[in-house]
Amino acid sequence: MEIGTILIILLLAVGALQGIVYGFILFKSTTYNKLANRLLATILFLLSYRLIIQIMRLFGIGYYDSWYYVMIDLSSIHGALLYFYTKAQIQPRLKFKPKDWLHFIPVVIQISFSIFVRLQNLYWDGTKESLSWLGYYGYIVWMNNPTIYIIASTLIIIYAYKSNKLLNSIGDNFEITAKKLTWIKRIIRSFLVYFSIVLVVLLADLVLYKAANNESYFYFIRFYYYPFFIGIAVLTYWICLEGFSRRNDPEISTKNIINADELSRLKVISEKLRQAMEEDKIYKDQELSVHSLAQKLDIKPYLISRSLSEIDNKRFNDYVNAYRVKEVQSLLEDATNSKYTLLSLAMDAGFNSKSSFNRAIKKQLGISPSELKIKK
Incomplete structure (x- = not known):
C-alpha cells in the first residue's frame, strides 16, 4: 500500500x-x-x-x-x-x-x-x-x-x-x-x-x-x-x-423585547389587576378565570395574560393563588378562626378544592398545609 x-x-x-x-x-x-x-x-x-x-x-x-x-x-x-x-x-x-x-x-x-x-x-x-x-x-x-x-x-x-x-x-x-x-x-x-x-x-x-x-x-x-x-x-x-x-x-x-408604549400599557393593566386583587379581593371568587376577570375589568384576556407574563413574570393561576395563600395565612392569624378547619378557610380564600389548595401551598411556600397551620 x-x-x-x-x-x-x-x-x-x-x-x-x-x-x-x-x-x-x-x-x-x-x-x-x-x-x-x-x-x-x-x-x-x-x-x-x-x-x-x-x-x-x-x-x-x-x-x-x-x-x-x-x-x-x-x-x-x-x-x-x-x-x-x-x-x-x-x-x-x-x-x-x-x-x-x-x-x-x-x-x-x-x-x-x-x-x-x-x-x-x-x-x-x-x-x-x-x-x-x-x-x-x-x-x-x-x-x-x-x-x-x-x-x-x-x-x-x-x-x-x-x-x-x-x-x-x-x-x-x-x-x-x-x-x-x-x-x-x-x-x-x-x-x-x-x-x-x-x-x-x-x-x-x-x-x-x-x-x-x-x-x-x-x-x-x-x-x-x-x-x-x-x-x-x-x-x-x-x-x-x-x-x-x-x-x-x-x-x-x-x-420578548417590548417597546415603550406597549410596556406602559401593560403596566397600567398590571396596576388594575393589583387593585382588583388587593382592594376588591376578587381572588375570593372560586370560579375566577382569565376570561371572567377580563370581562369584569373590560380588558381582553390575552392582554391580562401578557401583562402577568411580562410585568409580574407569573402565570394567571400562580398570580391568583399567591393572593389566596396570603389570605389563608391572614385568616389563620386571627384567633377567632381557630374553630374552623384549614380547608374551610382555604375555601373562604377562594380555593375550590383541597387538591388545588395543597398544590398552591407547596408551590408558593414550599411546605405542606399541615405545616402552615403549625407556623401560624
Whole structure:
C-alpha cells in the first residue's frame, strides 16, 4: 500500500473515530440541550459512517454492497438535521410537528430512486435496449456522475442558509439572556462554506470535463474524490470539539423585547389587576378565570395574560393563588378562626378544592398545609 494511501486512511480514521467517540458523549449528555446534542451526535455518526465506508474502499472492500448504498441513500439528510439542530438550540422545548417531517422528503425521494436505479441490474444484459429510457439514463446520471453529491451539497447549503437566517432573526425579535450564539453560527458557517466549495468543484469539473472530452465521465476516479472526504474528516473533527466543549452550556432563554408604549400599557393593566386583587379581593371568587376577570375589568384576556407574563413574570393561576395563600395565612392569624378547619378557610380564600389548595401551598411556600397551620 502506498504512503499516500496510508496517510489518507489515517486522516479519515482520525475523523471517523473522533466523530464516534464524541457522538456517544453528546448523545448521552442530558444536562442541557438534550435534543440539540442528540441531533449533533446523529450528524457526527453519519459523517463518521461515510468516512468508514471510504476507508473500507481503500482496503478493497465494501464496493457497492449494502453498507455503501446505505451511506449513499442517507446523504440528503444532513441538511435537515443541521437545520433542526439549530432550531433545538434556540428552542430547548422543540417538538417535531407533522409539517416538520416534510423536510425529510428529499431523503425518501433519494432512497426510492436509488432503489429503482439499482433494480435495473436485474434487467441489464449489456445492451441499452434491455432497460427502459428512465432506467438507462437514470443509472448513468445517478451512478456515474456526482449527482447524489451535488444534490446533497445543495441541500446542505440551503439548510445552512435557513439555519443562519433563523439565528439572525433572533436578534430582531428576542433578547438573548443565557448565552451568545457565536459558536453555533461557526458550525453553520463551516457547513455553508465547505459544501459551497464542494458544489462549485463538482459542477465545474462535470461541465468542463465533459465539454473537453468526448468520453465517459466517472465520478469515483476524479482528482478531488478523496480530498473531498479528507475535508469531511477535518470538518467532523472540528465540529466534535465545538459540540463537546459546549454540550453543557445552559439553554438559551429568550425574552420578548417590548417597546415603550406597549410596556406602559401593560403596566397600567398590571396596576388594575393589583387593585382588583388587593382592594376588591376578587381572588375570593372560586370560579375566577382569565376570561371572567377580563370581562369584569373590560380588558381582553390575552392582554391580562401578557401583562402577568411580562410585568409580574407569573402565570394567571400562580398570580391568583399567591393572593389566596396570603389570605389563608391572614385568616389563620386571627384567633377567632381557630374553630374552623384549614380547608374551610382555604375555601373562604377562594380555593375550590383541597387538591388545588395543597398544590398552591407547596408551590408558593414550599411546605405542606399541615405545616402552615403549625407556623401560624
